[in-house]
Amino acid sequence: MNAVGDFLIISENRRNDPTYPLIRIFRKSPLSYFSSKGKPGFGPLEIPSATLVESGPNDSTFTVYSGMSKTLTDFSLADTSLLGINQYKQPEGLYEVYKMFHATDSTMLGIKSIDENRLVEISLKDGKRIAGYGKWEKIPNADHLIDYSDPIVNFHLGQINKGWFKANRKEGLFVTAGVYRDRIEIFDYNNKKFTVVEGPRLDLPKFEIVPSGANSVVIFDIENKYGHRDIYIDDKYIYDLYGGFNEEEIFENNVVAKTIYILTHSGDVVGMLHLDISIRGLVVDTSLKKIYGITTDKDPGIAVFDLPDEFL
Structure with a gap:
């Protein structure tokens, strides 16, 4: 889920009916369906998946990266076509x-x-x-992952720190939030510096490294609770959607995340919001004083929450 101007852009699961478009677009206010984009496929201006969405070259466009086809495709909000208007490999x-x-x-x-x-x-x-x-940093109590010149060690470190990656190009901020390890890394492209925020859990999740073909992979304990579930960056704050539930809890209760931490661009936590329903995906609009999220119940929809005045 992302936002472009007055619109919410929602990526659909590529495993859905292949005749369905891969992107749904909603107006923020009043909340209403606007259009669909993204004809599934590998043909010209088609996309087989919508991996990441960002603002496009101008205010009426957005860009979709497809990891399956290794393409970047621009779409227009001003036309009714499912196809993109520009695509490059x-x-x-x-x-x-x-x-x-x-x-x-x-x-x-x-x-x-x-x-x-x-x-x-x-x-x-x-x-x-x-x-x-x-550079990758030493992980506490993981002395077998210290040879950073070894590509497989770098691969394992990437898996342990895997998570959500979001950007605000206008602010020059690129943020990674770990889904397994409770760690947020804020990269300021303007000064090329990282700010790291640890927590709320400081312990490393339980994992083991097991053989997989010619290499090996990191396998996490199934009882581990997931950490960060999404990130949204505006011109003042970073909004961190946090989970704290494991696979069993998610399966039984349809609950993914009900907490939002609010951080400054320099990584200071200045607030925490408790939601009354579970969501995945997060968009914040301070001009409308609203928080948007996709519900995680059996019939998902878009939930809208009021943003407290102190964060406007």
Whole structure:
């Protein structure tokens, strides 16, 4: 779930009926269905999945990254076509980058599946690496994961720190929030510095490294509770949707997340909101004084909450 101007952009599961569009668009106020986009497929201007959504080249467009087809597709809010209006293939140098947003008009900033850096910046023109930001840090009580020159160790560290990745290009902020490990990393592209926020749980989740083919993977204990579930960044705050439920609780109660932590751009926690229903996905609009989320019940819809005045 993301926002572009006056609209909410919601990505559908690619495993749904293949005749259904992959993107639903709703007006924020009054909350109402607006249109659908994203014809499923691998043809010109089609998308087989909607992995990430960001604002487009102008106020009436948005861009969708498809991890399946390795494409970036621009869509228009001004037409009724399911197809995109512009599409370009992910350069070969970006193929290992599985989550990414525009840092500039000509570069992408994202997360690689195996890399010594937490974030990498790559040219859209030729796919060449421009820079890497943030070396992996030692994980407490994980002495077997200290050889950062070993690609498989970097792969394991990426899996342990895996989570949500969101950006606000206008503010120059790129935020990663761990779904397994309670850790938020705020990267300020303007000064190329990270701010790390640990918690609320400080313990490392239980995991083991098991063989998988020629390599090995990180497997987490099924009883572990998930941590951060989404992030939204506006011009003043970072809104962190937090879970705290494991697979069994989610399956039995349809509950994913009911807590929102509010942080400054420098990582200070200044507030916490308790929701009366569970949501996944998070968008905040301070001009409307509203928080939007997708409910997690058997018949999901869009929930709207009032944003307290102290955070406007």
